[in-house]
Amino acid sequence: KAGVTQTPRYLIKTRGQQVTLSCSPISGHRSVSWYQQTPGQGLQFLFEYFSETQRNKGNFPGRFSGRQFSNSRSEMNVSTLELGDSALYLCASSILAGFTGELFFGEGSRLTVL
Amino acid sequence: GENVEQHPSTLSVQEGDSAVIKCTYSDSASNYFPWYKQELGKRPQLIIDIRSNVGEKKDQRIAVTLNKTAKHFSLHITETQPEDSAVYFCAASREDSSYKLIFGSGTRLLVRP
Numbered sequence: 001k002a003g004v005t006q007t008p009r010y011l012i013k014t015r016g017q018q019v020t021l022s023c024s025p026i027s028g029h030r031s032v033s034w035y036q037q038t039p040g041q042g043l044q045f046l047f048e049y050f051s052e053t054q055r056n057k058g059n060f061p062g063r064f065s066g067r068q069f070s071n072s073r074s075e076m077n078v079s080t081l082e083l084g085d086s087a088l089y090l091c092a093s094s095i096l097a098g099f100t101g102e103l104f105f106g107e108g109s110r111l112t113v114l
Numbered sequence: 115g116e117n118v119e120q121h122p123s124t125l126s127v128q129e130g131d132s133a134v135i136k137c138t139y140s141d142s143a144s145n146y147f148p149w150y151k152q153e154l155g156k157r158p159q160l161i162i163d164i165r166s167n168v169g170e171k172k173d174q175r176i177a178v179t180l181n182k183t184a185k186h187f188s189l190h191i192t193e194t195q196p197e198d199s200a201v202y203f204c205a206a207s208r209e210d211s212s213y214k215l216i217f218g219s220g221t222r223l224l225v226r227p
Contacts, residue, residue: 106157
């Protein structure tokens, strides 16, 4: 069974640009969530989707957005990039509808903003 | 707002010794507490979790304890081995419609051979 797949794995952008990251969850998993990981900050919740609906959003500015498609694949977008957006963006999927089950993480997309 | 504090940020132990990592959560409605291990350059993986209806859970060399009154929970690793070296994250969530996991800032554990 394939794991959570994230693309691209690495990317470099400049300030002001925008970026789209993609996540394909494990087959059968309908919940997809996104986290930002930075040194010293741990993993910070961005948003969670289930059946194409965003069920919760973390404390990030409106420049961060996402969506989920009917096949459960998800994308997140960051517009008007800032230096502070440099981070590892992790996607995780879960088979359960609620947040009391195991999250299966992808390997992440490492974004560098110059 | 919801917050999970984790201590220590780094921990160095001798192989064979025990390691303890502690977390405190702010949301009294939290009732699910997982621990994730992230090896260098790899994805986080669940190693153990506990729900609020139990006070302790063990799985071989690892155990987690929960004190709901004090709102803190701890990870205990006994007989540490070099392969236990990694960053460990605690987290907390509610079993309701919030659908989000709040993570601590992580503990870098180094097990010295």
